[in-house]
Amino acid sequence: MAKAMRVMGENLKLCDGVAIVLDARCPAASYNRGIADMVGGKSVLYILNKADMAYPDGAAEALKASGKQVICVNATDQRAARSLLQAMETVVSDRLARNREKGTVRPMRFLIAGVPNTGKSTLINLLAGGKKAATGDKAGVTRAKQWVKCGSFELLDTPGVMPPSCENQTLARRLAFVGSINDDILAIDEIALCLLEELWAKAPQGLKDRYGIDGGSPLEMLDSVCRKRGFMLRGGEYDYERGERAVLDDFRKGRLGRVQFDSLDDLKSVGLI
Ligand SMILES: Nc1nc2c(ncn2[C@@H]2O[C@H](COP(=O)(O)OP(=O)(O)O)[C@@H](O)[C@H]2O)c(=O)[nH]1
Ligand SMILES: [Mg+2]
Structure with a gap:
């Protein structure tokens, strides 16, 4: 983990800009303060990815109001590529202009940083127009260092696993x-x-629709899940373990609808705004 951060620091020196990829459902939780410290004076684009799974509640606006360059995207949607490239160009526009004045033509290099599973590799593949970076739905799929050419950009996926930095349990x-x-x-x-x-x-409708949940304690809700899905053990007891996995799986596949976990106070608490 510490090594990943050191390697990232070294790679940062080679880059013109940094895209910090956050999960739009929990931008504060998926933000690693360490990266912001390392970035120093580099131009940064904040990408709120998985916007298709998030309920928009003002996080992007709050980030913009604090002077940050922000874009909300769904990296699995082909149509996002254009606006993303435009946003990246805007972020390094000063440097591009300076290079043009000097007559230097070279690709702008971006480090794509973010904690596991925020969609970095998917974003790179989207921009490169093909499968160039390995993607997966588990933490830590990306390992080897790889520069990927995307039009007038060169992108580097986070090498190694950028550790989440959450002292806060919630x-x-x-x-x-x-x-x-x-x-x-x-x-x-x-x-x-x-x-x-x-x-x-925060987003009860999905639980009502999928499991027929109508409130109660978390354990009572898990009862409903097991009842609805028929997760029973031989003795007639609920198979809680299957129920738990089903809830996590359904949520991660977007079957429980859109949600926004992090409040503006959470964004403040991690220093994002
Ligand atoms: N719904 C949705 N899924 C996404 C989006 N971006 C990535 N994913 C999925 O999230 C998982 C992790 O993506 P990956 O690119 O491997 O994340 P990485 O660890 O940051 O490189 C994959 O299953 C992707 O298909 C998005 O914007 N919307
Ligand atoms: Mg990856």
């Missing part, structure tokens, strides 16, 4: 919800119950 859990922390090191039961609780508070 934010750390949200990273687990969205799959940015490897499930192997998680207590699935705790994460699933917390997810049910937060979804019920």
Whole structure:
């Protein structure tokens, strides 16, 4: 982890700009302060990705109001490529102009930074117009360093795994919800119950529609999930483990609708605004 950050620091020196990819559902939780410190004076574009799964509630506007360059995208949608390239060009426009004056023509280099599973590789593939970077729905799929040519840009995927930086338990859990922390090191039961609780508070419709949930404690909601899906053990008890996995899987596949976990206070607490 520390090595990943060191390598990233070295690569940053080679770049004209940085795109910090955040999960639009939890921009504060998926933000690593360390990267912002390393970025120094470089031009930064904040990409709120997976916007198709997020309920927009003013995070992008708040970031813009704090003077940041921001774009909301769905990296799995081909149509996002154009506006993304435009936003990147705007971010390094000063440098581009200076290079033109000097008569130097070279691609602008961007480091695509972000914690696991925010969609960095998908974004690169979108911009490169083909499968150039490995993608996956688990934390830590991207390993080797690779520059990818995208029109007048060269992009570098985060080499190694950029560690999430969450001292805050609530934010750390949200990273687990969205799959940015490897499930192997998680207590699935705790994460699933917390997810049910937060979804019920912030985006209950999906839970009502899919599982017929009508409130109650997180455990009662899990009962509903098991009942609805027929997850029973032989003795007639609910198979909670299957229920927990189903909730996480359904949520991550977008079957529970759009949600926004992080409040503007959360954005403030991590220093994003
Ligand atoms: N719905 C949706 N899924 C996305 C989006 N971007 C990436 N994904 C999915 O999220 C998962 C992780 O993407 P990946 O590019 O491997 O993330 P990385 O670890 O940051 O490189 C993959 O299953 C992608 O298909 C998006 O904007 N919307
Ligand atoms: Mg990747």
